[in-house]
Amino acid sequence: MIWLILLSCALLVFASRYLFLEPRLPVRLGRRSQQLLSYSAPAVLSAIAAPLIFIKEQSIDLHWHNPYLACGLLVAVLARLGANALIAIAAGMGLFLIWPF
Numbered sequence: 001m002i003w004l005i006l007l008s009c010a011l012l013v014f015a016s017r018y019l020f021l022e023p024r025l026p027v028r029l030g031r032r033s034q035q036l037l038s039y040s041a042p043a044v045l046s047a048i049a050a051p052l053i054f055i056k057e058q059s060i061d062l063h064w065h066n067p068y069l070a071c072g073l074l075v076a077v078l079a080r081l082g083a084n085a086l087i088a089i090a091a092g093m094g095l096f097l098i099w100p101f
Helices: 002-021 031-037 040-054 067-080 085-098
Strands: none
Touching (some): 040 067
């Protein structure tokens, strides 16, 4: 049963990607759909990063001694100010490396 679920999930993911990536197929998204999908990557990354940044030992950690929070705020501010994404991430990683644990 588990193999059936895994294979059906793999087939579903492959088919959904193949429909939009194969240039010979006549499936095209509208302008509005493309605009809405442009928000999917930031939403997924936020959903992945938020628990890593804010939760420590099964509780919310919003103190300034939390290195994940400080580095995340630095990256968010630099990204908001319009800095290059690579520079913002490098600055966050640099702060994390020199953070006094």
